[in-house]
Amino acid sequence: MEAKNNNTSTVKNIILGFQHLLAMYSGDILIPLLVGASLGFNATQMTYLISADIFMCGVATLLQLKRTPLTGIGLPVVLGSAVEYVTPLQNIGKNHGIAYMYGAIIITGICIFLVAGVFSKLKRFFPPVVTGSLITLIGFTLIPVAFQNIGGGNVNAPDFGNTTNLWLGFTTVAIIVCINIFGQGFLKQISVLIGIVVMSFVALAIGKIGLEPVSTAHWFQIPRPFYFAAPKFEWSSILVMLLAALTCMIESTGVFFALGEITEREISEEDLKKGYRAEGIAAVFGGIFNTFPYSTFSQNVGVVELSGIKSIVPVFYSAVMLMVLGLIPKVGAIATLIPSAVLGGAMLVMFGIVGAEGVKMLSKIKMTSNNLLIIGVSIGLGLGVTVQPTLLQALPATAQTILNNGLVVGSFTAIILNLFLNVIMKKEIA
Numbered sequence: 001m002e003a004k005n006n007n008t009s010t011v012k013n014i015i016l017g018f019q020h021l022l023a024m025y026s027g028d029i030l031i032p033l034l035v036g037a038s039l040g041f042n043a044t045q046m047t048y049l050i051s052a053d054i055f056m057c058g059v060a061t062l063l064q065l066k067r068t069p070l071t072g073i074g075l076p077v078v079l080g081s082a083v084e085y086v087t088p089l090q091n092i093g094k095n096h097g098i099a100y101m102y103g104a105i106i107i108t109g110i111c112i113f114l115v116a117g118v119f120s121k122l123k124r125f126f127p128p129v130v131t132g133s134l135i136t137l138i139g140f141t142l143i144p145v146a147f148q149n150i151g152g153g154n155v156n157a158p159d160f161g162n163t164t165n166l167w168l169g170f171t172t173v174a175i176i177v178c179i180n181i182f183g184q185g186f187l188k189q190i191s192v193l194i195g196i197v198v199m200s201f202v203a204l205a206i207g208k209i210g211l212e213p214v215s216t217a218h219w220f221q222i223p224r225p226f227y228f229a230a231p232k233f234e235w236s237s238i239l240v241m242l243l244a245a246l247t248c249m250i251e252s253t254g255v256f257f258a259l260g261e262i263t264e265r266e267i268s269e270e271d272l273k274k275g276y277r278a279e280g281i282a283a284v285f286g287g288i289f290n291t292f293p294y295s296t297f298s299q300n301v302g303v304v305e306l307s308g309i310k311s312i313v314p315v316f317y318s319a320v321m322l323m324v325l326g327l328i329p330k331v332g333a334i335a336t337l338i339p340s341a342v343l344g345g346a347m348l349v350m351f352g353i354v355g356a357e358g359v360k361m362l363s364k365i366k367m368t369s370n371n372l373l374i375i376g377v378s379i380g381l382g383l384g385v386t387v388q389p390t391l392l393q394a395l396p397a398t399a400q401t402i403l404n405n406g407l408v409v410g411s412f413t414a415i416i417l418n419l420f421l422n423v424i425m426k427k428e429i430a
Contacts, residue, residue: 021318021321021325028054031086051326055323058321064279091240097229102229104241113284132361134254136358137382137406151165168341169342171199227290259301261360385403392404
């Protein structure tokens with residue numbers, strides 16, 4: 001009987017891991033698609049880039065799951081290539097060449113590893129009023145991304161926002177919500193997975209998707225070091241990538257604190273340092289294998305909260321599955337069939353849950369006038385630049401890279417206001 005229970009537990013963990021994989025898959029393959037297209041990659045090059053990237057996502061996730069004396073935060077996190085790096089990588093690749101792109105990625109990873117100890121000491125600048133605002137922003141600044149996907153993904157496409165996309169997206173939301181209301185046990189834990197799978201089959205049945213990507217993909221492919229180019233180095237490329245890395249480290253900090261809250265684990269400076277170092281090493285590997293830098297994915301926080309499973313075991317299986325998919329592009333191509341509208345519906349729920357987790361944290365603090373000001377201004381600025389990025393179009397490109405990121409703007413605002421109102425002026429205690 002005991003063996004049977006263990007087997008059942010393993011099967012459940014594998015299914016939960018697959019749910020984590022689907023939650024991050026769309027966001028991750030988007031990066032190689034965008035960067036590869038801007039650099040003029042052909043079909044063969046694009047196939048390699050996507051497969052290698054998926055494989056490295058699994059490697060990066062394992063680095064973060066496994067706690068060692070130097071690396072690994074040991075939380076249920078999934079790592080992938082971050083959207084913050086897209087524009088810098090596109091610009092470096094176009095203006096200097098892909099060799100300099102990969103050189104900048106490697107140096108960025110080394111720098112993240114080296115500054116991890118210093119950056120982790122900033123923990124004292126993240127009291128509950130700051131972390132709660134940060135986590136709220138992580139969820140709510142991503143809601144527009146979910147709605148864009150519900151519309152079909154590409155706002156310039158003729159079918160963007162058509163009734164089929166809207167029906168697929170919002171029905172996915174309805175399925176996930178209904179399962180959480182009426183479902184029980186394991187069924188409730190995999191509500192996101194069920195919503196995605198059911199509506200993907202519906203999309204296939206109505207002819208919304210085809211199987212061509214699967215038929216044209218390769219059966220087996222091993223990532224190779226310096227497949228596209230050996231790294232070259234140029235200071236301005238490195239600087240821009242370091243600025244992007246800063247935004248990703250801030251986002252990762254928020255994710256770490258959010259997962260700490262969910263798993264009821266106190267996040268120490270040592271935890272943060274190991275988490276940053278794992279992401280630094282993952283970025284170095286990304287440069288060597290000609291893929292991307294890697295950081296913690298926010299949407300998977302919603303999966304942990306919604307499923308109620310706080311163990312790292314399902315994420316371990318997710319990492320292994322990512323590596324398998326990276327080695328077998330034909331199998332991995334199946335996941336690319338999921339319509340953007342369906343993924344957008346799932347994202348809406350997951351990102352909303354992340355934002356709600358931030359609100360939950362904020363509800364525990366003392367709502368003084370100073371804290372209300374910190375919350376209101378930081379979230380207001382963060383959401384403002386997210387929904388209206390053209391407001392800053394007159395600024396230099398480098399400044400736009402930083403200030404168009406609502407998470408960075410909101411985080412720095414919360415930190416500075418908290419320092420001024422709750423520390424320097426000593427009027428209230430955060």
